[in-house]
Amino acid sequence: MFARPKTQRRHISLCNQRLFLLSQLKHQGLPVEALDVNFQALILSKVTYALQACAGHISVADRNRLDKFFRKSHRRGLVSQVFNISSLIDRFDSQLFRSIAHPDHCLHYLLSEKRHYSMLLRPRGHHYTLNHISTTHFKNTFVNRCIFGTV
Numbered sequence: 001m002f003a004r005p006k007t008q009r010r011h012i013s014l015c016n017q018r019l020f021l022l023s024q025l026k027h028q029g030l031p032v033e034a035l036d037v038n039f040q041a042l043i044l045s046k047v048t049y050a051l052q053a054c055a056g057h058i059s060v061a062d063r064n065r066l067d068k069f070f071r072k073s074h075r076r077g078l079v080s081q082v083f084n085i086s087s088l089i090d091r092f093d094s095q096l097f098r099s100i101a102h103p104d105h106c107l108h109y110l111l112s113e114k115r116h117y118s119m120l121l122r123p124r125g126h127h128y129t130l131n132h133i134s135t136t137h138f139k140n141t142f143v144n145r146c147i148f149g150t151v
Contacts, residue, residue, distance in 0.1 A: 011046065015069060018042045022078045032080060039079040048088060052096050055089040 022042070026035055047066065058066075063085050070083040100107040 012065065012069065015043050015046060018046070019069075019073055019076075019078065022073075023076060026076075026078060032077070035078050036080045039073065043073070044083065047085075048092060051089060051092050055093065058085070 022035055022038055025038065030038075066085040070079075070085070073079050074082040096107075
């Protein structure tokens with residue numbers, strides 16, 4: 001979502017336009033519950049679309065910009081809770097990782113083979129072998145973030 005600066009500015013600009021629309025709906029007297037649903041449908045869906053694929057490549061400045069946007073939307077009373085981009089990334093990563101762990105999932109082939117332990121050492125978040133990571137780009141991919149982060 002935020003691969004290039006122009007693309008990132010365009011997405012934030014679109015979200016700000018949608019935030020203005022929500023503020024107009026608030027001034028028209030729309031209840032807070034309805035504003036919350038509309039925020040999740042119009043804005044949060046835009047931010048979280050394909051979040052697992054690009055989350056490893058979002059810079060710290062972009063994360064701060066998104067957190068600032070979420071705080072602004074909460075401060076204006078357009079959403080009932082303050083969202084945090086890091087917690088959203090963790091939540092969506094863990095959901096997808098749990099679902100692709102099932103052998104019937106279409107993305108299951110992306111996972112490395114399962115490791116069979118002869119001894120029980122300490123509890124781990126998964127039973128997959130760890131890949132050798134040679135580049136930062138490869139380290140930031142979804143599967144490696146989940147396996148090394150033990151989501």
